[in-house]
Amino acid sequence: MSTTTLVTVVIPTYNRERYLGEAVESVLAQSFQNIEVIVVDDGSTDNTRSVAERYAARVHYVWQANAERGSARNHGLRLARGEFVAFLDSDDLWTSDKLERDLDQLRRRPEIGVVYSDVEIIDSSGRLVSRLRKARHDGVVTARLIRENFVTMSAHLMRTWAACAAGGFREERNLAGSEDWEFWVRLSTRVQFAHIPLPTTRVRTHAENTMNDAQRMESSMRCACEFMEAGGYLTPEQLRLFPRSRAMVALVCAINYCGNGDRRRTWSHLADSLRLFPGIALDLRFAYTVARSCCGPLPSAALRMLRSAGRRHSGGETARRH
Numbered sequence: 628m629s630t631t632t633l634v635t636v637v638i639p640t641y642n643r644e645r646y647l648g649e650a651v652e653s654v655l656a657q658s659f660q661n662i663e664v665i666v667v668d669d670g671s672t673d674n675t676r677s678v679a680e681r682y683a684a685r686v687h688y689v690w691q692a693n694a695e696r697g698s699a700r701n702h703g704l705r706l707a708r709g710e711f712v713a714f715l716d717s718d719d720l721w722t723s724d725k726l727e728r729d730l731d732q733l734r735r736r737p738e739i740g741v742v743y744s745d746v747e748i749i750d751s752s753g754r755l756v757s758r759l760r761k762a763r764h765d766g767v768v769t770a771r772l773i774r775e776n777f778v779t780m781s782a783h784l785m786r787t788w789a790a791c792a793a794g795g796f797r798e799e800r801n802l803a804g805s806e807d808w809e810f811w812v813r814l815s816t817r818v819q820f821a822h823i824p825l826p827t828t829r830v831r832t833h834a835e836n837t838m839n840d841a842q843r844m845e846s847s848m849r850c851a852c853e854f855m856e857a858g859g860y861l862t863p864e865q866l867r868l869f870p871r872s873r874a875m876v877a878l879v880c881a882i883n884y885c886g887n888g889d890r891r892r893t894w895s896h897l898a899d900s901l902r903l904f905p906g907i908a909l910d911l912r913f914a915y916t917v918a919r920s921c922c923g924p925l926p927s928a929a930l931r932m933l934r935s936a937g938r939r940h941s942g943g944e945t946a947r948r949h
């Protein structure tokens with residue numbers, strides 16, 4: 628990849644003054660330095676603008692009235708001048724070699740439109756919580772993405788023309804939180820994906836994560852399924868995968884409600900997942916959720932074993948990302 632290659636990094640943000648500076652610095656510290664950084668402030672009411680302005684020499688800051696993250700990402704995409712573009716959530720971080728690794732993959736494999744990697748989970752203070760090894764799906768991945776989203780939003784790099792050709796992100800507010808899933812599926816009908824089996828992104832989990840709002844995530848995931856089914860870009864064979872996809876949504880909802888201590892909704896969604904696709908019972912996350920809901924908190928060793936087994940079985944994140 629030529630040193631004249633330009634990469635655009637879009638950082639949508641909303642009231643993230645506490646974390647934005649670290650996110651920006653992780654981009655500016657990349658070993659690949661020909662970067663255009665665009666921070667799109669989605670109507671923040673805190674000191675986000677002041678934080679962004681500390682980096683005015685290297686960061687283009689734009690403000691918009693609050694319209695949710697799909698709109699903020701599209702705003703950045705319209706401004707992007709780079710041949711490649713990535714969207715980094717403003718509470719997440721990159722390792723210093725992230726773009727270099729991604730670009731090497733795209734250089735060696737011109738048929739690839741998107742690369743994605745494993746991630747590490749960190750807490751609000753930046754301490755490592757766990758590493759999530761992603762499903763190693765390469766090539767045409769539409770069918771697998773319909774079943775479950777295995778691409779973490781911050782852990783990717785794509786060709787800008789592909790993102791534009793796919794139409795960018797949908798901007799409906801009721802889709803917020805799952806707009807990335809619908810986008811990846813739609814994009815996958817146009818380009819191939821490639822996986823990097825190393826963690827290049829640190830995803831921060833904290834009390835303000837959208838993923839911690841179980842009801843909102845349930846609504847957005849169901850909305851994503853509806854948009855995908857009605858979008859007109861999937862084949863009849865791909866559309867037949869949606870009972871399984873909706874079962875996975877129900878299972879993830881059960882996991883989220885279980886984490887919130889809502890046993891009634893947990894059991895209701897577990898039952899829904901079985902009704903939609905009985906094979907979901909073989910997913911070890913199903914067994915984990917049943918056990919946790921029946922018995923309460925499990926011993927830490929058992930929790931680690933079940934979570935690890937569940938990640939290996941599904942290849943994806945559980946409660947935080949679809």
